[in-house]
Amino acid sequence: MRMNTNKPCGAYQRLCIPVNDILTPLERSQDQEIKLMRKGRGRIIHISDFVKEEFGRLVVRDEGGEILRDARCITYPGASGDPWWDHTQLLAQMDKAISIFEELHPGCAVLFIFDQSSAHASLGPDTLRAFGMNKTNGGKQRKQKDTTIPMNNPYSAYRGKHQKMTTESGKAKGLKQTLEERGFILGEDACTLLPSLLH
Numbered sequence: 274m275r276m277n278t279n280k281p282c283g284a285y286q287r288l289c290i291p292v293n294d295i296l297t298p299l300e301r302s303q304d305q306e307i308k309l310m311r312k313g314r315g316r317i318i319h320i321s322d323f324v325k326e327e328f329g330r331l332v333v334r335d336e337g338g339e340i341l342r343d344a345r346c347i348t349y350p351g352a353s354g355d356p357w358w359d360h361t362q363l364l365a366q367m368d369k370a371i372s373i374f375e376e377l378h379p380g381c382a383v384l385f386i387f388d389q390s391s392a393h394a395s396l397g398p399d400t401l402r403a404f405g406m407n408k409t410n411g412g413k414q415r416k417q418k419d420t421t422i423p424m425n426n427p428y429s430a431y432r433g434k435h436q437k438m439t440t441e442s443g444k445a446k447g448l449k450q451t452l453e454e455r456g457f458i459l460g461e462d463a464c465t466l467l468p469s470l471l472h
Contacts, residue, residue: 428456
């Protein structure tokens with residue numbers, strides 16, 4: 274995480290800890306009978322948090338030091354537990370972290386940097402993904418959010434223009450119409466090149 278200074282002020286941390294790894298191998302019950310722990314490592318505890326170099330965890334505290342808002346997410350994934358950590362949960366946590374950061378540091382900008390976990394490379398459900406689009410409009414393809422035609426589009430007349438990704442009837446646009454709206458003229462044999470033209 275970086276603020277609007279050149280000094281890094283924190284990091285994103287993610288831990289997965291088997292429950293039995295944090296317990297002692299022997300436990301005493303109230304009547305002092307020694308109980309052996311199970312041989313397995315136990316259920317996983319997943320902790321996802323943001324830590325700032327200068328102030329520690331990304332939290333909002335009251336005057337007494339009690340935590341009012343917290344960016345940390347703790348889940349207990351597994352067969353009968355919470356779902357495994359995925360991009361939907363990460364994006365929800367990011368919304369919370371950004372809101373907390375803005376409350377703590379009004380008027381500052383922040384840059385969150387993540388490692389190479391597959392969840393960190395995930396995109397939102399409506400992100401423009403050319404390889405997930407049909408050649409024609411409609412069908413089983415998902416609807417994608419509206420976009421802006423990039424400034425590196427080869428046809429300068431279209432650069433920076435807003436582009437709706439659904440038709441007037443509400444169907445998801447296919448690659449062919451999307452590219453034609455960006456100035457490309459495509460023949461029938463252009464199907465294999467379509468996704469690469471959007472990037």
